[in-house]
Amino acid sequence: MSAVAETIETVSAVTEGGYKWGFETDIETELAPKGLSEDTIRLISARKEEPEWLLAWRLKAFAAWQTMSEPHWARVEHAPIDYQDIHYYAAPKKKTPKTLEDVDPELLRTYEKLGIPLSERAALAGVEGGQVAVDAVFDSVSVATTFRATLAKAGVIFCPISEAVREHPELVRRYLGSVVPAGDNFFAALNSAVFTDGSFVFIPKGVRCPMELSTYFRINARSTGQFERTLIIAEAGSHVSYLEGCTAPMRDENQLHAAVVELVALDEAEIKYSTVQNWYPGDAEGRGGIYNFVTKRGACRGRKSKISWTQVETGSAITWKYPSCILQGEGSVGAFYSVALTNNRQQADTGTKMIHIGPNTTSTIVSKGISAGRSNNTYRGLVRIMPRAAHARNFTQCDSLLIGDRCGAHTVPYIESRNATAKVEHEATTSKIAEDQLFYCRSRGLSEEDAVTLIVNGFCREVLKELPMEFAVEAQKLLAVSLEGSVG
Amino acid sequence: MALLEIAGLEAEVEGKPILRGIDLAVPLGEVHAIMGPNGSGKSTLAYVLAGREGLRVTAGTVRFEGQDLLAMEPEARAAAGLFLAFQYPVELPGVGNANFLRTALNAVRRARSEPEVDALRFLKEARSALKRLSMADEMLRRNVNVGFSGGEKKRNEVFQMALLKPRLAILDETDSGLDIDALKIVAAGVNALRGPGFSALVITHYQRLLDHIVPDRVHVLTEGRIVRSGGPELAVSLEESGYAGLAAEAAAA
Numbered sequence: 001m002s003a004v005a006e007t008i009e010t011v012s013a014v015t016e017g018g019y020k021w022g023f024e025t026d027i028e029t030e031l032a033p034k035g036l037s038e039d040t041i042r043l044i045s046a047r048k049e050e051p052e053w054l055l056a057w058r059l060k061a062f063a064a065w066q067t068m069s070e071p072h073w074a075r076v077e078h079a080p081i082d083y084q085d086i087h088y089y090a091a092p093k094k095k096t097p098k099t100l101e102d103v104d105p106e107l108l109r110t111y112e113k114l115g116i117p118l119s120e121r122a123a124l125a126g127v128e129g130g131q132v133a134v135d136a137v138f139d140s141v142s143v144a145t146t147f148r149a150t151l152a153k154a155g156v157i158f159c160p161i162s163e164a165v166r167e168h169p170e171l172v173r174r175y176l177g178s179v180v181p182a183g184d185n186f187f188a189a190l191n192s193a194v195f196t197d198g199s200f201v202f203i204p205k206g207v208r209c210p211m212e213l214s215t216y217f218r219i220n221a222r223s224t225g226q227f228e229r230t231l232i233i234a235e236a237g238s239h240v241s242y243l244e245g246c247t248a249p250m251r252d253e254n255q256l257h258a259a260v261v262e263l264v265a266l267d268e269a270e271i272k273y274s275t276v277q278n279w280y281p282g283d284a285e286g287r288g289g290i291y292n293f294v295t296k297r298g299a300c301r302g303r304k305s306k307i308s309w310t311q312v313e314t315g316s317a318i319t320w321k322y323p324s325c326i327l328q329g330e331g332s333v334g335a336f337y338s339v340a341l342t343n344n345r346q347q348a349d350t351g352t353k354m355i356h357i358g359p360n361t362t363s364t365i366v367s368k369g370i371s372a373g374r375s376n377n378t379y380r381g382l383v384r385i386m387p388r389a390a391h392a393r394n395f396t397q398c399d400s401l402l403i404g405d406r407c408g409a410h411t412v413p414y415i416e417s418r419n420a421t422a423k424v425e426h427e428a429t430t431s432k433i434a435e436d437q438l439f440y441c442r443s444r445g446l447s448e449e450d451a452v453t454l455i456v457n458g459f460c461r462e463v464l465k466e467l468p469m470e471f472a473v474e475a476q477k478l479l480a481v482s483l484e485g486s487v488g
Numbered sequence: 489m490a491l492l493e494i495a496g497l498e499a500e501v502e503g504k505p506i507l508r509g510i511d512l513a514v515p516l517g518e519v520h521a522i523m524g525p526n527g528s529g530k531s532t533l534a535y536v537l538a539g540r541e542g543l544r545v546t547a548g549t550v551r552f553e554g555q556d557l558l559a560m561e562p563e564a565r566a567a568a569g570l571f572l573a574f575q576y577p578v579e580l581p582g583v584g585n586a587n588f589l590r591t592a593l594n595a596v597r598r599a600r601s602e603p604e605v606d607a608l609r610f611l612k613e614a615r616s617a618l619k620r621l622s623m624a625d626e627m628l629r630r631n632v633n634v635g636f637s638g639g640e641k642k643r644n645e646v647f648q649m650a651l652l653k654p655r656l657a658i659l660d661e662t663d664s665g666l667d668i669d670a671l672k673i674v675a676a677g678v679n680a681l682r683g684p685g686f687s688a689l690v691i692t693h694y695q696r697l698l699d700h701i702v703p704d705r706v707h708v709l710t711e712g713r714i715v716r717s718g719g720p721e722l723a724v725s726l727e728e729s730g731y732a733g734l735a736a737e738a739a740a741a
Contacts, residue, residue: 434578435541435542436578437578437579437580439538439540439541439562439578440574440577440578440580441580441588441592442539442561442562442563442566443538443539443540443562443563443565443566443571443572443574444566444588444592444595444596444648444652445563445566445567445592445593445595445596445599445652446563446591446592446595447561447563447595448563450591450595454580454583454587454588454591455580455583457582457583458580458581458582458583458631459581459582460582461582461583462582
């Protein structure tokens with residue numbers, strides 16, 4: 001109940017407007033020279049002290065990427081990206097810290113400003129309900145991971161992927177690229193060639209992860225791309241809830257973010273993956289902002305395994321992402337809950353793929369698109385029922401809300417069913433915030449902006465309730481801020 | 489000075505004149521009824537007072553506690569103590585009734601420089617108001633007006649009014665579509681607010697609501713003008729003679 005009231009407070013608190021995460025951290029950075037070549041990849045691999053097999057894997061991905069071309073089927077438009085004009089590696093100069101006490105105070109202050117506590121003591125002092133362990137990725141490197149000792153006691157591994165490569169090579173080698181192969185698509189191939197850091201999570205058999213895990217991505221350096229890689233493995237009967245958040249400074253250039261996330265759920269394991277994406281969206285005229293080209297995919301390999309993606313996408317100049325589930329295990333369950341909000345000149349083309357392979361697999365898709373300003377918002381989703389997927393079921397609901405009359409909402413569902421016993425349902429609606437609704441709220445004392453926020457939050461309710469509590473509040477605030485200037 | 493003073497008010501909708509010169513004063517503490525046939529401008533008057541867009545005021549003034557009401561945004565009017573109970577309450581999908589009401593209450597309280605009400609106190613007040621209106625607590629958990637029956641919507645309006653405690657309530661045909669039991673509940677809700685600091689403008693087509701909310705004054709509106717004013721007995725005589733005679737009278741005048 002307090003959440004909406006808080007949303008309203010937030011709107012009024014940020015009336016000066018803009019993107020409050022847009023500051024820049026002044027820190028000495030080591031940059032790889034601009035450009036992409038085998039040398040760049042060798043440099044990254046050397047910086048990360050990687051084994052030979054991983055360098056070979058990267059080079060193979062790079063070779064594949066060179067034969068591929070950018071996909072252009074999404075409903076987004078942008079100037080050509082010069083892949084040779086990007087720094088593929090940027091890292092704070094100070095040596096990677098061994099303990100939290102060694103983290104550069106400037107970085108700690110940065111995360112404090114972002115509201116991410118990197119001090120375990122502070123996090124413990126502020127405990128309300130649950131603790132959250134954080135992996136903080138700054139440009140190309142992970143700068144801190146909290147609560148590792150507590151997690152280790154439970155047998156959970158939560159560390160930067162670069163460290164996992166050194167400490168748990170057998171796990172990384174077995175699962176890396178097993179869900180999203182190196183040559184899967186243009187951006188996944190690029191990521192496989194140059195990925196720098198990201199999080200690695202391993203939940204052993206039968207373990208319920210004792211706290212929420214989260215990774216906080218921050219792009220700071222100019223003219224860099226961020227190419228993080230996340231790998232989560234949930235062994236049989238285990239359970240994990242993972243959150244990611246992301247922000248970047250305000251810059252008038254476009255910066256590329258091409259991440260890959262792979263999830264593997266074995267028998268009866270459950271992975272709940274939540275994202276609040278708040279990369280810098282560019283200014284009101286569409287200058288600057290992050291190009292967010294992301295491949296996220298989860299494999300429900302085990303019987304009755306479960307993967308759910310929940311995303312709140314408010315940032316980025318362009319969003320191109322389709323978190324998907326491959327439902328292999330019999331009776332496995334996939335879910336996709338999404339809120340995508342675009343304002344000003346933002347473009348989003350997002351949705352999911354639910355690939356039903358095993359029998360009795362079920363999937364649920366709930367997508368809420370909100371378009372304001374001159375933005376364009378597309379839901380693109382595929383539901384594919386393979387011949388063996390007897391009695392598979394899917395339910396899809398796509399709702400679009402338009403604010404103003406200069407924005408666009410598009411729904412592009414693809415349904416392919418190759419098993420006659422499967423049941424696929426699709427519902428879609430498009431609506432505008434009615435003058436009646438606004439007037440009704442205003443006549444009760446709400447300002448026009450508060451009224452829009454309230455109506456939008458109501459529209460997104462089904463998705464927001466899927467988020468862990470702390471994130472739900474954060475997401476509502478974000479929606480309010482992102483809607484600024486969308487009325488009047 | 490009256491709480492509400494309307495002088496020479498003219499307004500049009502899509503270029504068509506609807507209000508053709510209304511003069512009306514509602515003193516603090518009084519309940520006035522506005523009666524009239526369909527299309528006489530009753531709802532337009534309610535909307536003009538509440539500040540709905542799409543209506544053009546072409547002449548006249550409206551003062552609320554001495555302030556220029558027409559210059560105020562709808563939310564500022566609410567903060568000043570004006571409340572419109574809608575003839576057709578609007579649905580807000582996904583927005584919980586309790587959320588909506590507490591947000592509205594605190595917005596109004598903030599504007600009045602009053603402290604905000606926390607969730608606990610709000611719930612307590614809301615529950616007792618619901619009880620007085622013979623409404624179930626479940627009402628608070630439901631989404632604003634979504635799936636409500638006609639009667640429930642009207643009662644929800646009166647419930648909102650009870651919590652927001654306006655200085656002036658405008659009830660736009662709140663009786664339409666209500667059975668006699670619901671009508672009594674709604675009337676009791678309004679009567680509970682009556683007192684020296686509360687005024688109401690009760691807009692209705694029928695006299696039956698005025699059996700339960702007995703007005704201090706009755707005004708008859710036809711073709712955008714108030715053609716007659718009187719005590720509660722005027723409503724009774726109208727019930728017998730109908731509006732037709734009055735309209736003829738107005739035309740002759």
